[in-house]
Each structure stands twice: as C-alpha cells, then as structure tokens.
Amino acid sequence: MDLTKGHPTESAPVWSAPENRYTEFLVDSGAFHVLAADLSGTGRKDLAFTSHSGDIVRVYRQTAPRQFVAVDPQDIVGFHPNDIIVLSNSPKRYLLNAEGAGELRVAEVNAEGRFKQLAKYPLGNVLSSTPFSWPGWGPISLAVAPYTGTAITLLRDFNPETAEVKDVLTLPVGRDPKRVQVVDIDKDGTPELILPSFWDNQIWAISYAGPDQPPKVQVLASFKRGWPRQVLPLDVNHDGAMDLLVPMSTRERIAVLLNDGQGHFHEGESIPYPGKTGIHTLASGKDGEGRYLLAGGSGALVLYRERQNTPGQFETLLAPIQNWPNWVELVDVDGDGSLDAVIASQDAQESRVIYGPLWKAFSQLAGQPNESKQQESKQQDATKAAKQASEEEKK
Ligand SMILES: [Ca+2]
Ligand SMILES: [Ca+2]
DSSP states (O other), X not given: OOTTSOXXXXXXXEEEOGGGSEEEEOOXXXXXXXXXXXXXXXXXXXXXXXXXXXXXXXXXXXXXXXXXXXXXXXXXXXXXOOOEEEEEETTEEEEEEETTTTEXXXXXXXXXXXXXXXXXXXXXXXXXXXXXXXXXXXXXXEEEEESSSXXXXXXXXXXXXXXXXXXXXXXXXXXXXXXXXXXXXXXXXXXXEEEEETTTTEEEEEEOOOTTSOOEEEEEEEOXXXXXXOOEEEOTTOSSSOEEEEEBXXXXXXXXXXXXXXXXXXXXXXXXXXXXXXXXXXXXXXXXXXXXEEEEETTXXXXXXXXXSSTTOEEEEEEEOSSOEEEEEEXXXXXXXXXXXXXXXXXXXXXXXXXXXXXXXXXXXXXXXXXXXXXXXXXXXXXHHHHHHHXXXXX
C-alpha cells in the first residue's frame, strides 16, 4: 500500500484503496480542518473538510460503512475559513469559524449534507472556537483563538440559536495563542481552559474565579524553543491527573508536562518523533487495542501505540506521505469499534480516512508486515519447507 500517490480526481472525488483499507477525498486547494460527525442525521459519521485557501467546505456523506458520497463544495464559510465544530447536539448546531468574513456563523445541516446559516456573531480573525461550561456562565460559552494575535476571546453564555452572548472578555495570553482545550487540571470539578502560545513557546491556563469575577490567567510552562501549535490532555502516567502533551513544530519531540494532581506541572521524559522536523498536528485516542497518538508532520504520518507492559511508553510506525496534514483526528468513522485515522491534508488529494485496527493498517502503510501477518508467513514458510523436504524425500 502506498500513501504517496494521490488518487481522487474532479470526476471521481472519492477513491477507495483495495479492500476498502482507506478512503481518499478530494479537497480543492487542500484541507485545513476536518470535522467527523453525523452531519446528515443517519447515525453514521460524515466528514466536513474546510479549505482555508479554497474558501469552501466540502462534505462527504457516509451512506454505508466506508462508502461515501461527495457533496458539491459549499461557500457558506466565506473567504479563508478555519475550523468547523459541533456547537450543540439537540437540536444539532454547528459553528463555522469564518475568518475572512469576520464572523462566527451558526448553521444547521440537512439530510443532503448542505449547511444553512441560522445566525452570526461578528468577531474578527477567528481560528477555532472551543465550547465550555462554567458555573453561572450559561450552558455554553466559547473560547475563541485567533488565526494570529495576542488574545483569547471568551464569549459568555453563547446562544446556539441566535448567536447572542451575555458578555465578552478579551484575555491577553502571549504571542499567537492557538486552539483551546478544556481540561480539569486541578480536579476541582470546574474545567480550566488550556492553550499554547506559538511564538513565545508557553502553555497557559485560564481558570474560573467565580460567576462575576474575571478569570485567572497563568503560565503553566515555558519552553526555550519548539513553536507548539497544540496542547493535548492525556494522563500519560496513569495516576488519575491529566497531563499535557505539547507537540513541537520545530523539534523532533512531543514534550510531556506531568501534573502533580493540583494543576502544577513539571516536564517529564519527552516522546520522540521519528519523522523529519517537526509536528504539525497531533491527536490521541483509545480503543480495545489500547491508547494511540497520531502525529502529522512533513512527509509523514506517525502512529504511536502505548506499550502494554510499560505504560506511558510508545512504539511507532511511520507511513510516508507526499505533503503534510493540517489536522488529524482519531475517531471510529465506520462504526466497527476500532478507531480510524482522519486526515485533513494540505494536499488536495491526500485527505483520508485510514481504517482501524490502526496498528495493522499502519504496518501495511509503513511497509512492515504486522505481527499476525509475520506469524502467518512464518507458518507458511515452515509449511512450505516441510512440504519441500517431504517431496525431496519422495524423489
Ligand atoms: Ca498524570
Ligand atoms: Ca473504525
């Protein structure tokens, strides 16, 4: 299997590898982000790729496991769009970070996979919005990261029907803050908002201080270099306290910040990245086979699997690709219980879903026979040798 050839075309925008091991999707001008969610209301996961340079969202509807129908590109997202997220579940509402239009757009999706705008909130320079809930702040508030800038915007009590808000807070957090994660780092039941700032290599926490108090902003950790685009919560050492993974975009490592259980962090042993410098995007996930990380870098997808006998340690497989992913997710797309790798690629022909079991799938893509195949071929070799021996005896 070879991931370095792009297969989907204008006339056939969905391309499936032999035995449906992975599916490729055409996204003109390359994909910036992908949302894997039941957009069309069938119970199956569909995909919505946004193209920042192509000014479109492209939906692929999953009509049967691993079978997708392409919906025509939609311009609902305006000029230079960024992430699309699920805003609320009943009724299902989506939030489009329409950077060029200077708006957050609330939308619904019909059974054909077409977005329809319902409301909008004017806000410039939006990259990504993360829903969170704090006591007295209403059911949904949003933490909005800028495409470039120096502040996170908190929209208190965001109404998912009308896009009205109760209050707006602008919090300075370093140089170029990126996407926000919601993590209860001190285990007091109220989550903190965690994010990296890119140019000054810092990890920040925004903490709830009371219904009408300004939130507390603090630096959790500083690095000398690395330019982190993301921070990802994972209890690396299995002690019940959420640790933080910080993939570095100019280093060959994922930094590990270990939590003392009260929200104080110290740097642990980092996780090496076996590809060419550095990491564009990282996802984590867990299924029946264990815990995984998926890193997307220049010319490589790297799958990490936690070693069963040494928790917190990972083994890796590297699948070569032509370009680089802007976003990856680990989600069970086909509904078979195994996580699948969802990739939004800078390359128009390299956005994909690679179906689990992931270790087996990546063994094939990395050109390494997986364990069971190895055993199988050893057995075949042994059988062949035995047969030859007995045939030679007959002669
Ligand atoms: Ca921990
Ligand atoms: Ca699956």
